[in-house]
Amino acid sequence: MAEVEIKHLSKSFDDLIVLDDISLKINEGENVVIFGRSGSGKSVLLKCIVRLLEPDSGDILIEGENVFTLSIKRLNELRKQIGFLFQSAALYDSMSVRENLEFPLIRNFNFLQSEREKKVKEVLEKVSLEDAIDKMPAELSGGMKKRIGLARTIITKPKLILYDEPTTGLDPITSKEISQLIVELQKDLNTTSIIVTHDLICAKIIATHAVVLKDGKIRYEGNLENLTSKEDPFLKDFFSSEIITDKNERV
Amino acid sequence: METKTNIQKGFSTASKRLKEFFSTVSGLSLFTIEFFKNVFLPPYEFAEVKKHMDELGVKTLPIVSVTGFIIGLVLAMQSQPVMARFGAEAFLPGMVALSVVRELGPVITALIFAGRVSSGIGAELGSMRVTEQIDAMEVSAINPFKFLVVTRVLACTIMLPMLTVYVIFLAIFGGYLAIFLSQNINFTLYLHSVVQSVEFTDLIPGIAKTFFFGFIVGIVGAYEGYNTENGTVGVGRASTSSVVISSLLILLVDMVLVKITVFLWR
Numbered sequence: 001m002a003e004v005e006i007k008h009l010s011k012s013f014d015d016l017i018v019l020d021d022i023s024l025k026i027n028e029g030e031n032v033v034i035f036g037r038s039g040s041g042k043s044v045l046l047k048c049i050v051r052l053l054e055p056d057s058g059d060i061l062i063e064g065e066n067v068f069t070l071s072i073k074r075l076n077e078l079r080k081q082i083g084f085l086f087q088s089a090a091l092y093d094s095m096s097v098r099e100n101l102e103f104p105l106i107r108n109f110n111f112l113q114s115e116r117e118k119k120v121k122e123v124l125e126k127v128s129l130e131d132a133i134d135k136m137p138a139e140l141s142g143g144m145k146k147r148i149g150l151a152r153t154i155i156t157k158p159k160l161i162l163y164d165e166p167t168t169g170l171d172p173i174t175s176k177e178i179s180q181l182i183v184e185l186q187k188d189l190n191t192t193s194i195i196v197t198h199d200l201i202c203a204k205i206i207a208t209h210a211v212v213l214k215d216g217k218i219r220y221e222g223n224l225e226n227l228t229s230k231e232d233p234f235l236k237d238f239f240s241s242e243i244i245t246d247k248n249e250r251v
Numbered sequence: 252m253e254t255k256t257n258i259q260k261g262f263s264t265a266s267k268r269l270k271e272f273f274s275t276v277s278g279l280s281l282f283t284i285e286f287f288k289n290v291f292l293p294p295y296e297f298a299e300v301k302k303h304m305d306e307l308g309v310k311t312l313p314i315v316s317v318t319g320f321i322i323g324l325v326l327a328m329q330s331q332p333v334m335a336r337f338g339a340e341a342f343l344p345g346m347v348a349l350s351v352v353r354e355l356g357p358v359i360t361a362l363i364f365a366g367r368v369s370s371g372i373g374a375e376l377g378s379m380r381v382t383e384q385i386d387a388m389e390v391s392a393i394n395p396f397k398f399l400v401v402t403r404v405l406a407c408t409i410m411l412p413m414l415t416v417y418v419i420f421l422a423i424f425g426g427y428l429a430i431f432l433s434q435n436i437n438f439t440l441y442l443h444s445v446v447q448s449v450e451f452t453d454l455i456p457g458i459a460k461t462f463f464f465g466f467i468v469g470i471v472g473a474y475e476g477y478n479t480e481n482g483t484v485g486v487g488r489a490s491t492s493s494v495v496i497s498s499l500l501i502l503l504v505d506m507v508l509v510k511i512t513v514f515l516w517r
Contacts, residue, residue: 050390076392090387093378104391156391 003028004049004160004192009058010216011044018044019055020216026209031186031193033203033224035238036213042196043087045213046162049194050082051075062160080108083158083191087165089149091137097124097148098133104156123151126188127181143174150178154185161185163195167202179205200239212238275496282474286404289397299402300409307368307403308410312417318363319418322355323347323425331433340434344441345448347426352449352457356419358505361464364411365497369472372403373493376476377486385477400477404469411465412458419457456512463508464501471497 004026011019018041026032036042047053049060051067060067062078070078091100101120105111111119124130127147137145146166153161166182167175179202186193186206197203203210203224210227212220214234220227227235327347334340376399379385388395427441475489475496 047386052386052389079390079392082390084387084390086383086387088382090383092384092387093382104393107393108391 003061003063004194005061006045006049007059007061009045009048009055009060011041011048011053011055017216019048022058022213022216022218024211024218024221026192026194028192029190030208031183031195031206032209032211033207034194034196034211034213035198035203037238040213041216042213043164046084046164046194046196049162050079050084080156081159083153083156083161085146085149085153085161085163085166087168089137089145091140091145091148091152093137095137096133097129097135097137097140100137100148101152101155104152108156119155123155126154126185127151143170143178146170146174146178147181150181150185154189157189159191161191161193163193163197165197165199166195167197167199172201175199175202176205178202182206278478279471279474279496282400282477283470285396286401286470289394289401290405292397294397296398296402299398300405303403303406304410307371307406308414311364311367311410311414314367315360315363315414315418316421318359319356319421320425322359322418323351323422323427324429325425326350326355326422327426327429331429341444342448343430344426344436344444347430348423348445348449349453351419351422351426352453354457354505354509356422357415357457357461357464358501360415360418361411361461361468361501362498364407364414364465365468365471365501366494368407369468369493369497370490372407372469372472373476373479374486374490376400376473377479377489380477380479381482381486396477400473403473404466407469407472408462408465411468412461415458415461452516456508456516460505460508463504467500467504468497471500 004024006022006024009019009022010017018039022045034042034045044053048055049062049067051070054068062082065074065078067075067078091097092103095103098120101123102116105116105119120133121130124133127150129144129147129151132140132144132148137148140148150166163182167178170178179199182193182195183206185191193206195203195206207224210220210222210224211218212227212235220232220235227239327343330346331340331343334343334346376385379399385395385399388398423445427436427438430436430441431438472493475493479485479489481488
């Protein structure tokens with residue numbers, strides 16, 4: 001499992017301040033959901049954690065190691081223990097589902113062909129898409145792409161998984177299935193997860209902890225139940241539509 | 252007052268364009284340095300290079316075949332009346348062969364290759380960038396530069412000289428066909444005339460420069476695609492810029508290399 005500590009992180013693009021002195025600690029085994037309006041810096045924060053983006057200032061420590069001062073070699077060693085599910089799933093277009101899943105195994109680990117086959121079948125079974133093994137990404141629906149993306153993320157059994165809007169653009173049933181899948185995987189693999197989402201239903205299924213970002217700062221951090229009952233006008237406004245959807249769904 | 256505003260606008264646009272130009276030049280230079288830093292380091296992606304040689308090179312064969320054949324044919328057809336006017340028809344096979352070997356074959360093949368391959372690389376890598384596939388590779392601890400860029404540039408650098416040799420042969424055959432149709436010349440005689448006219452020192456510079464052209468096509472396409480921004484609009488722009496910049500660079504580098512060749516071989 002992995003512990004993530006974000007210290008005074010700031011990031012801006014030209015004059016636009018996206019993250020402003022963010023500090024956050026995510027304990028081992030925690031599932032943290034990050035909420036915020038579009039453009040509030042949620043995805044930027046995730047990309048900073050894996051050093052896809054360099055911040056203007058601040059540090060991010062994963063298992064005590066500062067990701068911004070690591071050599072590329074050490075950073076890649078660390079990245080092998082991190083899974084990242086992109087919003088668009090980011091499946092490699094030119095490769096079949098099998099090749100997509102085998103790709104990180106071939107590149108980073110010395111598994112035999114038979115071991116790779118076994119792992120591919122195992123993860124496809126987990127996401128209930130065994131029949132899609134020889135399909136190309138273009139032949140898959142949005143939900144199937146997300147599931148295969150998830151399968152590719154977990155095939156290396158990472159200690160830390162970052163999810164960038166895992167349920168966005170999916171119908172409510174598929175969203176719920178993916179959320180439940182994330183919880184099952186978390187239990188199976190015993191991972192720490194950071195989930196960026198707008199989906200309160202998804203968050204309620206997954207989260208043990210919630211963070212709300214506004215104007216580049218943390219507006220709220222704590223328990224998810226307390227979050228929806230807060231009197232803060234921004235939080236009330238932000239969650240009102242989500243709560244209505246949630247209630248409708250329950251009805 | 253309005254004239255002053257127009258002048259200011261003109262200066263502003265010109266300075267923006269100049270900034271973009273220098274930004275591309277510096278970016279491309281750094282990208283090339285990055286290529287040489289990566290190309291000698293393991294892992295060596297031989298399988299990927301082979302795959303791209305097929306994708307980028309072998310699949311360009313139909314279009315360069317037609318082009319090569321027509322260059323030779325048209326060149327001979329156009330030159331024949333002029334050569335006849337000076338009573339130099341006997342030199343026609345040699346003239347066609349020399350033109351094709353020294354200049355037309357390498358440059359036209361490179362321009363066709365740039366049009367098909369550089370834009371393709373730009374669009375493919377651009378799409379991968381905007382759909383976060385390159386980021387996905389990076390977070391999986393895989394070097395995307397090595398896997399995507401180095402392999403494609405190497406494939407282009409290897410394949411273009413091969414395609415050029417093939418085009419030269421086809422163009423010479425096209426030239427024969429044109430002369431045969433008007434003069435009914437024997438193929439052995441034509442070939443003898445070609446071999447007598449073309450020397451080894453004509454062939455070497457012509458082929459050697461295609462290694463540079465192939466490298467330009469690959470590196471420009473990869474640079475434009477790898478650094479794509481602004482979604483699908485950016486992909487279109489990357490594809491277009493790849494062709495424009497690589498074609499322009501091919502012509503500029505050709506001019507420099509011809510000057511060097513003339514200086515060395517005179």
